Amino acid sequence: MLFKIPRLYDSHTHFLATGEFSAGLHLGFMKKADDLALIDLKNPAYYRSDWIVGFGWNETDWPEVPHKSILDKYFPDRPVFFPRMDGHRSWVNTRALQLLGMTSDTGLLLEKEHLQAWDKLPEFTKDQQRRHVFSACRTYNKAGFTHVRDMSCTPSLWNLLVEMSEKNELTLAIEENVTTHEMDDFEGMLDFCQRAKKSETPLLRMKGIKLFYDGSLGSETAFLSKPYNGKAEGPRGRTLWPLEQVEEIMMRTWQAGLEFSVHTIGDEAAHQIVQSARKISAQGFVGRLNLEHAQMLRPETIQMMKPLHVRCHMQPCHWLSDKVWLEQKLGDLYKYVFPWEALKVAQIPISFGCDSPVEPPSFWRNKVALDESVHAKIRKFTGDLALAHSHPDATFANSFTVIEEGVVQEINFNGKSLLLE
Ligand SMILES: [Zn+2]
Structure with a gap:
C-alpha cells in the first residue's frame, strides 16, 4: 500500500528528548539492576553538567525492585536521574535527592515529583x-x-x-x-x-x-x-x-x-x-x-x-x-x-x-x-x-x-x- 501524505505530522512529541535519547544513554538493555556496571561513564553524551541521565529502564523482568541504594552502590558521588520507559517515574540516587531538595525512601519519583525533578536538572550546554x-x-x-x-x-x-x-x-x-x-x-x-x-x-x-x-x-x-x-x-x-x-x-x-x-x-x-x-x-x-x-x-x-x-x-x-x-x-x-x-x-x-x-x-x-x-x-x-x-x-x-x-x-x-x- 502506498501513501503520499502532505505535511506528515507527528502531533505529540518530546522533541529534544527524542534527539537526546537517540544520542544518549538507553537503559533498555538492562536485564537486572547490576547491569548498571556496564554503563560507559566516559561518554559525554550521557551527562547534563555532572549529572548522569539515562532513559528507558523497565524492571518488569528484573529479579530485584529498583531502589536508590542500588544506584548509590554504583554512583556514590555523582547525581543520577533515570526516567522509566513510560516517562512517568524516575529512579534517582541519594546525591540527586540532595541536589533536588527532595526526600524519597525508595529513590523512585512518581508523576508530578518526577516531572518537577526533570525540570530541575541542569540544562544541556x-x-x-x-x-x-x-x-x-x-x-x-x-x-x-x-x-x-x-x-x-x-x-x-x-x-x-x-x-x-x-x-x-x-x-x-x-x-x-x-x-x-x-x-x-x-x-x-x-x-x-x-x-x-x-x-x-x-x-x-x-x-x-x-x-x-x-x-x-x-x-x-x-x-x-x-x-x-x-x-x-x-x-x-x-x-x-x-x-x-x-x-x-x-x-x-x-x-x-x-x-x-x-x-x-x-x-x-x-x-x-x-x-x-x-x-x-x-x-x-x-x-x-x-x-x-x-x-x-x-x-x-x-x-x-x-x-x-x-x-x-x-x-x-x-x-x-x-x-x-x-x-x-x-x-x-x-x-x-x-x-x-x-x-x-x-x-x-x-x-x-x-x-x-x-x-x-x-x-x-x-x-x-x-x-x-x-x-x-x-x-x-x-x-x-x-x-x-x-x-x-x-x-x-x-x-x-x-x-x-x-x-x-x-x-x-x-x-x-x-x-x-
Ligand atoms: Zn507525551
Missing part, C-alpha cells in the same frame, strides 16, 4: 542541545515526518531553534508548547510564550501551554470513572491539579491568544477538563483546547466537545504497547478506549502522533495499530489516515512524504528533497 536538535530532525525525517508538535519547549530550546531556523538548519516545521507543573511557574511561562510568538519564523511556531491533569494507565494513575481492574471498590487513579487552578490557567492562556493543551488519559480526567472548558467558554473566554492522548472518552464527553474548539491528539501506537493488559486493567471501561471512530463520527478533529521517545516516531506503526486493534474490539477507524497524520495548515512549510509498505520512499520538505541514508 548549547553545543549538546544543537547536537540533539540535529539528531531529532534526522530521527523524524528518517521516519518521513516533516512536521512535529513539541510538548516540551524551554526558553533555551526556543532561542536555539530561532537561531537554527534563521540559518536554514532545520529540516522540520516545529510547533512548540511549554509544560507548566505548578501555579508558581505559570506566570513566567505565559510571559515567555507571548514573547516567543514575536520571534516566530516560517518553520517555527509557539502554540501555548500544556499541563498534565492525570497520569498513565500503565502505572494506574490515569484518572478513571470506575476503579481499576474491574473492581467494585479501589483506586481510580488521580489528578495532579485542583480543577480551579486548571480553569484559571485555561482562561488566562486563552485570553493571551494561546492554545491550552491537557494531558488526559483516563475517561474521568477528560470529562472534567471538557466540563471546565464549557464553563470557561460560557463566561465568554474562547480558545483552542487540545486533549493529549484522549485514550478513553465516554460518549457524553464527546457530545460536550461539540461547541468547543477541541482537537484530540491520539497515538494509536500506544495500543501496541498497552494491548496486553488493557482489557484486564479497565474492566467495564474498556469500551471507551481508543475512541478514534467515535470522534470521527462526532466530527471532532483528531491528529495522530507517536509520543516519542516513549514510542518511536512512525506513521506505519500507527497504521498497523489501527488495523490490528479492530480484532481487540476497538471500533474501526473509517476516517482518512493520511489526513489525520497531516498538519492541518496547508500554508505551513509545503511538504510531502511517500511511504510504501512501511518504507519511506521520498521526503520533500519545504520544496526541497531530503536525501535519506
